[in-house]
Amino acid sequence: MDEKEAPDATDRPSSVPGAASLTPVSYLVLGLVARHGTATPYDLKSFAAQSVGNFWSFPHAQLYKEPPRLAEAGLLAEEREEFGRRRRIFRITDAGRAALAEWLASGETALGELRAPGLLKLAFAELGRPADAVTLARGQAAAHRAQLASYEAFAALPADAMPWSLRRALELGLGYERLQVDFWEALVGDLAAGRIPPSPSAGPAPPGS
Amino acid sequence: MDEKEAPDATDRPSSVPGAASLTPVSYLVLGLVARHGTATPYDLKSFAAQSVGNFWSFPHAQLYKEPPRLAEAGLLAEEREEFGRRRRIFRITDAGRAALAEWLASGETALGELRAPGLLKLAFAELGRPADAVTLARGQAAAHRAQLASYEAFAALPADAMPWSLRRALELGLGYERLQVDFWEALVGDLAAGRIPPSPSAGPAPPGS
DNA sequence: GTTCAGACCATCCGAAACAGACGGTCTGCT
DNA sequence: AGCAGACCGTCTGTTTCGGATGGTCTGAAC
Numbered sequence: 001m002d003e004k005e006a007p008d009a010t011d012r013p014s015s016v017p018g019a020a021s022l023t024p025v026s027y028l029v030l031g032l033v034a035r036h037g038t039a040t041p042y043d044l045k046s047f048a049a050q051s052v053g054n055f056w057s058f059p060h061a062q063l064y065k066e067p068p069r070l071a072e073a074g075l076l077a078e079e080r081e082e083f084g085r086r087r088r089i090f091r092i093t094d095a096g097r098a099a100l101a102e103w104l105a106s107g108e109t110a111l112g113e114l115r116a117p118g119l120l121k122l123a124f125a126e127l128g129r130p131a132d133a134v135t136l137a138r139g140q141a142a143a144h145r146a147q148l149a150s151y152e153a154f155a156a157l158p159a160d161a162m163p164w165s166l167r168r169a170l171e172l173g174l175g176y177e178r179l180q181v182d183f184w185e186a187l188v189g190d191l192a193a194g195r196i197p198p199s200p201s202a203g204p205a206p207p208g209s
Numbered sequence: 210m211d212e213k214e215a216p217d218a219t220d221r222p223s224s225v226p227g228a229a230s231l232t233p234v235s236y237l238v239l240g241l242v243a244r245h246g247t248a249t250p251y252d253l254k255s256f257a258a259q260s261v262g263n264f265w266s267f268p269h270a271q272l273y274k275e276p277p278r279l280a281e282a283g284l285l286a287e288e289r290e291e292f293g294r295r296r297r298i299f300r301i302t303d304a305g306r307a308a309l310a311e312w313l314a315s316g317e318t319a320l321g322e323l324r325a326p327g328l329l330k331l332a333f334a335e336l337g338r339p340a341d342a343v344t345l346a347r348g349q350a351a352a353h354r355a356q357l358a359s360y361e362a363f364a365a366l367p368a369d370a371m372p373w374s375l376r377r378a379l380e381l382g383l384g385y386e387r388l389q390v391d392f393w394e395a396l397v398g399d400l401a402a403g404r405i406p407p408s409p410s411a412g413p414a415p416p417g418s
Numbered sequence: 419g420t421t422c423a424g425a426c427c428a429t430c431c432g433a434a435a436c437a438g439a440c441g442g443t444c445t446g447c448t
Numbered sequence: 449a450g451c452a453g454a455c456c457g458t459c460t461g462t463t464t465c466g467g468a469t470g471g472t473c474t475g476a477a478c
Contacts, residue, residue: 249427250427250428251426251427251428254427269428270428270429270430273427273428273429274429294426294427294428296427296428297428
C-alpha cells in the first residue's frame with residue numbers, strides 16, 4: 001500500500017530544446033539570474049544566502065556547476081569579464097525565461113516533507129527516559145527561537161528590500177518557526193506537569209507478544 | 210556535540226559502540242527494531258511507512274542496507290528464518306540499545322530546513338504572471354488539505370495504536386499542515402482581492418544597477 | 419499435481435547531491 | 449613592493465536517491 005500511483009504529469013519543459021531535466025537548483029539559478037539581470041556564480045551564492053537560503057540551503061558547489069550546465073542547454077548566456085579575474089557572467093536567455101515561466105505556470109506542486117531531525121527523535125522518545133524528552137524539547141524550542149529571531153530580523157527590512165513574493169514566503173517561514181516554538185514549549189510544559197503519561201498502561205509492546 | 214571523526218585509514222567496525230557515524234536512517238532502524246522486538250528489512254519498510262514515513266520518507270533500499278551495517282557494528286543481532294524465504298531477522302543488542310539511548314539523550318538538536326518546493330516557487334512568483342501565483346496557491350492549498358486529511362485519519366486511530374511520542378510527533382505534523390493550508394488559502398484570498406501588489410512601484414531592480 | 423499469475427521480498431547500479439578541503443586571485447594596508 | 453586576508457572557484461570522496469531488475473512464495477485454476 002505504499003505505492004503512490006501519482007499521475008506524474010511529466011513536468012519537463014517541453015518547449016525548451018535540449019532541456020533534459022531541470023532540478024530545483026536549476027530554477028533557483030534561473031530565477032536569481034532573472035531577478036538580478038546578471039550574476040556570477042559567486043553572486044548566486046550570495047543572493048541565495050540572502051533570500052531562499054534561509055529555508056533551503058544549497059551546497060555552493062552546486063551553484064558553480066549549475067550555470068554552465070544551463071548555459072549548455074541554452075537557458076543562460078555566458079560572457080566573461082575582460083580583465084581582472086575574468087569571471088563568468090551569466091545572463092538569462094529567452095529560452096531560459098520561457099523555462100522559468102513554464103515552471104512558474106505549471107501546476108506541479110510537489111509537496112515536500114517535514115524532515116525535522118527533532119521530530120524523528122521525538123517519535124522514538126518513548127524508548128528513552130522522560131528526562132531526555134524534556135531535554136530534547138527544551139533544545140528544540142531554543143533552536144527554533146533563534147531561527148525565528150533571525151527570520152524576524154530579516155523581515156524587519158524595509159518594504160523594497162525584497163520582492164513581495166519572497167516576503168510572502170518569508171512569512172510562511174515565520175509561521176513555521178512560531179509553530180515549532182509553540183509546539184516544543186507546550187511539550188516542555190506538558191512533560192514537566194506530568195500531563196503526558198510516559199508509562200500510561202504497560203509501556204511498549206512486549207517483544208514476545 | 211557532533212563528533213568530527215578524522216578519516217582513519219581503516220575504520221574498524223566499532224571500538225566504542227554508538228560513536229561511529231550513525232545517520233538518521235540508523236536510528237530509525239534501531240528505534241523500529243527496539244519498538245517491535247524483531248524485524249526483517251521488509252518489516253522495517255512497512256513499519257516506517259506506517260509511522261514516521263508520513264513526514265519523512267526513506268528509499269526502501271536504505272532499509273535493506275542499513276540493518277546489516279548495524280549488525281556488523283554490533284548494534285543489531287541477525288538470525289535467519291530456518292525455512293521458506295530464510296529472511297534475515299534482526300533484533301536489537303545491548304550495544305544497540307545503548308546507542309539508541311545515547312542518541313535520545315544527546316542534546317543534538319539539528320534543526321532541518323523548510324524545503325517545500327512550493328515555497329521555492331512562491332519566492333520567485335514575482336517573475337511570473339499573477340495568475341500563476343493563484344494557480345500555485347490553489348494547488349498547494351489542495352495538496353496540503355489532502356495531506357492534512359490523511360494525518361487526521363491517522364490521528365483518529367485509538368489511543369493505544371501508537372506510542373505517545375509518535376502521537377505527539379503526529380500532532381506537529383497536523384499543525385504544520387494546518388499552517389500550510391491556512392497560508393496558501395490566505396494567499397489565494399489576498400491575490401484574488403488584489404491586496405498584494407504584484408506591480409507595486411517600479412518592478413524589480415533594473416539590470417544596470 | 420502442475421502451472422501460472424501476482425503478490426511479496428531483496429539486491430544492485432548509475433546518477434546526483436553533499437560536504438568541505440584545497441588552491442588560486444585580488445585589494446587594501448603598511 | 450610585500451603581505452594579510454578576503455574573495456572566488458574547483459575538485460574529490462562519500463552517501464543518497466530512485467528505480468530497474470530479479471528472485472521466491474501462495475493459492476487458485478486446470
